[in-house]
Amino acid sequence: MPRTSSILEDMPSYPMIDTHTHFDAPTFDHDRLMQAKIAYQRRVHHLVLVGYLHTHFERLYACQQALSATFVHDKADMLDNKEQVPKAHIALGLHPFYIDQHTEAHLSDMAHRLNAKRPLAIGEIGLDTYTDAMKAPDMFAKQKQFFKAQLDMAVTHQLPVMLHIRKAHADTLAILKAHKYDAHTLGGVAHSFSGGEQEAKAFVKLGFKLGVTGQVSNPNAKKLRRAIVAAVATYGTSCLVIETDCPDMMPIMCQQAQVDLPASGQSPDDEWQGVTTHNRNVPANLPWVLLSLSELLDVTPEVLAQQLWQNSCMALKTSWTYPTNESL
Numbered sequence: 219m220p221r222t223s224s225i226l227e228d229m230p231s232y233p234m235i236d237t238h239t240h241f242d243a244p245t246f247d248h249d250r251l252m253q254a255k256i257a258y259q260r261r262v263h264h265l266v267l268v269g270y271l272h273t274h275f276e277r278l279y280a281c282q283q284a285l286s287a288t289f290v291h292d293k294a295d296m297l298d299n300k301e302q303v304p305k306a307h308i309a310l311g312l313h314p315f316y317i318d319q320h321t322e323a324h325l326s327d328m329a330h331r332l333n334a335k336r337p338l339a340i341g342e343i344g345l346d347t348y349t350d351a352m353k354a355p356d357m358f359a360k361q362k363q364f365f366k367a368q369l370d371m372a373v374t375h376q377l378p379v380m381l382h383i384r385k386a387h388a389d390t391l392a393i394l395k396a397h398k399y400d401a402h403t404l405g406g407v408a409h410s411f412s413g414g415e416q417e418a419k420a421f422v423k424l425g426f427k428l429g430v431t432g433q434v435s436n437p438n439a440k441k442l443r444r445a446i447v448a449a450v451a452t453y454g455t456s457c458l459v460i461e462t463d464c465p466d467m468m469p470i471m472c473q474q475a476q477v478d479l480p481a482s483g484q485s486p487d488d489e490w491q492g493v494t495t496h497n498r499n500v501p502a503n504l505p506w507v508l509l510s511l512s513e514l515l516d517v518t519p520e521v522l523a524q525q526l527w528q529n530s531c532m533a534l535k536t537s538w539t540y541p542t543n544e545s546l
Contacts (some may be wrong), residue, residue, distance in 0.1 A: 228255050232523030235530040235540045236265040236506060237500050238342075238380060238409050238429055242274065244279035245465050245498055246522070254285055254303035257501035262462025265304045265501050266379060266534070268409075268530045270313035272324035274534045275331065282306040297532050304501065307338040307534075309380055311368060314346040314361045325367055332375050338534055341369045342409055347382045362393065376386060378405030380533055381426065394424055395482045401425030405535045414441060415448035421430035422449050422457040427533040429461045431504065432469035435510035442513055450515055455522060460507045464499040469506035473497065475529075 246253060257265070267278045288301035312320045331337075339506055345361050347353045352361070372379045379399065382391045389441065394401075402425035409429040411418060418428055424469050428449060449457050461467075484539075508526070512519045528541050 231261040231505060232508065232519055233261050233263050233527060234460065234504050234523060235409060235538070236262050236462050236504050237459045237530050237534070239265050239464050239501060240267050240268060240270075240466070241265060241266050241306070241464060241501060242429070243465055246352050250284070251288065251301065251303070252447045252472060253500050253502060254288075257504070260502045260505050261305045262501050264307065264538060266307050266309055266338060267447065268341055269308070271316055272312060272327060275310060278308050278310070282308055290506055291526065294301050308324045309339040309341040310337045311341040311343045312364055313342055313382055314365065315348070315352065315382070315432070317352075317357055317361050317364060320364055320470050323513050325364065327534065329369075329371055331378075332371055336375065337377070338536070339380055340372045341367055342382040343379055344382040345382045345386035345390050346382060347386045350447070360390075365393060369393075369397050372404060374487060376384045376404060378407070381406065381409075383408060384412060387413045388442045391417070391420055405533045407459055407533050409461065410467065411445065412442065413445060414462065415445045418445040418449040419452050422453050427459045427529055428457055429459055430507060430511055431461055431463050431467035432499065432507055432510075433467055434514060435469040435471060435506055446511070446514065446537060455515065455517060455525045456529055457531055458526060460504060460512070460526055461501055462504050462507065464501055466499060468497065468499040469503050469510065471505050471506055472499070487494070524533045
C-alpha cells in the first residue's frame with residue numbers, strides 16, 4: 219500500500235461513493251477482495267463498475283457477483299461470516315476511444331442486456347479527440363453515431379449516463395442540447411471532468427454532476443481546479459461527485475514513483491498489467507479525493523462528504539441511505 223496509508227488511517231473518515239471505477243480490470247485479479255475490504259474500512263460503501271468495451275461486459279457482472287457474495291447487508295450477514303466490502307453496481311457503455319472496435323452488433327447486444335437486466339447507468343459514453351486518429355472525419359462521425367445511439371437507450375430505459383469527454387466538450391454539449399436526454403430528470407455525470415470554467419458551468423447547467431478524480435490533488439492541475447471552483451461558485455457543492463477511476467488517476471500524495479500511467483480511456487492493450495501494484499490507483503484512495511476537494515473549496519470533509527453522497531444519489535438516481543456511525 220502507499221506510504222500514506224498510515225496517515226489516512228489516523229484521520230476521521232466519512233461515508234463515500236466511488237462513482238467511477240474499472241475495478242474489474244485484470245490488474246486487480248490477484249488482490250481484488252483485499253482491496254475491497256480496505257476500501258470499505260476507509261468508508262467506501264458503494265462503487266460503480268463502468269463498462270467501455272463489449273468484450274468486457276461479462277467481466278463486469280462476474281466482478282459484481284464476486285463482491286456481492288461477500289458484501290455485508292445487515293447484522294444477519296455478519297453472523298454468516300460475510301466480508302465487509304463496498305456494494306458494486308454496473309454501468310454498461312461503449313467508450314468513444316475504442317470506437318474502431320465497436321460494431322452495430324455490440325449496440326444491439328447492449329440494448330438486449332438493458333432489457334434483460336437493468337444496470338445502474340449507461341457509460342462511459344461520449345466523444346474523444348485526444349489523438350489525431352480520433353479526429354479523423356470517419357472516426358469522429360462514428361463516435362457521434364454511437365454516442366447518440368446510447369443516449370437514445372438512456373432515454374428509452376430512463377437511465378443516467380456517464381460521459382467521457384476529452385478535447386470534445388463543445389461537440390458533446392451541442393449533441394446533448396439537441397438530444398431528448400435530460401440530465402435534470404435522468405441524472406448523469408461528466409466523468410473525470412477536464413474542461414475549463416465555462417464548460418464546467420455549461421455541463422452543470424444541463425443537469426450533470428462533475429466527476430472529480432485524484433487529479434484535484436495536484437496543485438499543478440490549475441485549469442481543473444479553477445473549473446471546479448468556478449462551478450461551485452455558481453451552483454454550490456451540489457454540482458460535484460467524486461471518483462477514483464481506478465486503476466488510473468492516482469492522487470498525487472499516493473504516488474511513489476514517476477511513471478507514465480495511462481490517461482483515462484487510453485489504457486494499454488494489456489489493460490493496466492504493466493502498472494506496478496504500488497503505482498496502481500485503488501478504491502481505498504477515494505478519501506484523498508475528498509480531502510483534496512475539501513481543502514480546495516474550504517469546506518469541512520464532514521459537510522462535504524454528506525453533500526457528495528447526496529449528489530451521487532441524485533446523479534445515479536438512487537436512494538442509498540447515508541450511513542451513520544451507529545449503523546456501521
